[in-house]
Amino acid sequence: MLFWVFAAFLTLAAALAVMRPFLRGGTEPAAGSKHDLAVYRDQLSELEQEVKRGLISESDAAEARTEIGRRILKLTQSSSDDDGKEGQARGKLVRAVAMGAVLAVPVLSWGLYSLLGSPGMPAMPLQARLEQDPAQASLEELIARAEAYLAEHPQDARGWETLAPVYARIGRYADAVAAYRRTMELAGATADREAGLGEAMVGESGGVITADAEAAFNRALTLEEGNPRARFFIAMARAQEGNADEARAIWQDMASGLPEESPWKAAAGQALAGLSSAPAQVSPPDGPSEEQVAAAQEMAPEARQDMIEGMVASLDAKLRENPDDPEGWRRLVRSYAVLGRQSEAADALDRALAALGPETPEGRSVAQLAETLGIEGKQVKK
Structure with missing residues (x-):
C-alpha cells in the first residue's frame, strides 16, 4: 500500500511540474495597443x-x-478592460486543460497497468531471485547468478569454463569467445578449450570457418590429435573452401x-549426406546434440540450401x-565459391x-584466398 501512495505522489508531482508553465496567468497589453501608445x-x-522652433503657437x-492626452487615456482604459476580460478567459481555459492533464496521466497509466500488468504479484528483486533454489530458477537467472559471481571472483577459471x-548454446557467441579466452588465460589451453573457442567463433561468424577459428581448431589437434570437434570443423573448413x-x-x-554414442559420429554422417546435395551442410555451430542431428537429418536438401543462401x-x-571488413570479404568470397556461384564470387x-x-x-x-579457390576478378586479371 505504501508503494502505491508513493507512486501516486510522484505521478502527481511530475504532472504538476510539467503543467506549471501553463498555470501562470498574464494580462500584458496587446501588441497593437503598445504600438499606438508609442x-x-x-x-x-x-x-x-x-514649439521651440516657433513653427506652432503655444495656444x-x-x-x-490636450487632444493627444485624451487619446492616450482612452487607449489605456480600453486596453486594460480588454486585457482583463481576455486574461480571465484564458486563465480559466488553461486551468481546465491543466487539471484535465493532471488527472488523465495517473488515471490512464494506472488503468492500463491494471489491465496489462500484474499488480497482485509480490515483489521479487533480482537478489532474491538469485538466492532462490537453483532447481526453480530459469536459465537466464542462472546465467545472471554466474555472471554476478564471476564479477566478484574474476580469477575463477572453473566458473568461466562452465559459463x-x-x-x-543460447547464441551469445561473442560472450562465449571471451569466456573461453579468459579460461585459458587463467588455467591454460587444452584441446577441449581450444575447440570450444573455435566453435564459438564459427557461431559468431554465422557458420563460416574464419582464419582465427581454424587456427583454434589446429591448436586443439596439436594438443589432442584425434579431437572430434576440431576434426569436424576442420573438415567443414575444407568443404567451404x-x-x-x-x-x-x-x-x-x-x-x-x-563410437556409436559420440554425437560427432552422427554429425559426420549427416555432413556426408549433405555434401552430395549442397556444400558444407552441417549441424548448428553450438555443438550438435542428438536431437539437433536428428532434426537436421529430416530437413529437406532444398531447405538446407535455402538456409545457407540466406x-x-x-x-x-x-x-x-x-565494406571495411577484410574477414567478412574473405568469408563472402569463399561462401560464393562453395555454393558454386563463380560470378558472384568474382564480383x-x-x-x-x-x-x-x-x-x-x-x-x-x-586476393590470395580467391586465387586458391580459382576465383579471378576483373581487377586481378592479367
Missing part, C-alpha cells in the same frame, strides 16, 4: 520640438497636447571410427553497408579490392 508619445515629443500646442558453453574430397575423407573416417545474402548485405572479390585496396595487406589476403 506613436502618441512620439507626437508629443515632435510637438515640443516645433495651438496646448490644444494638441562459456552456456553462452554458445571447395575441397570436398578432403572434407569427405575426414568425415568418413569420423563416421567409421568414432546466410550468405545477409553477409553480402552487411558488407555493402560496412565480391572486385568489391573487396575496391573497398580495401588491392595493394593493402587486407586486399592481398582476399
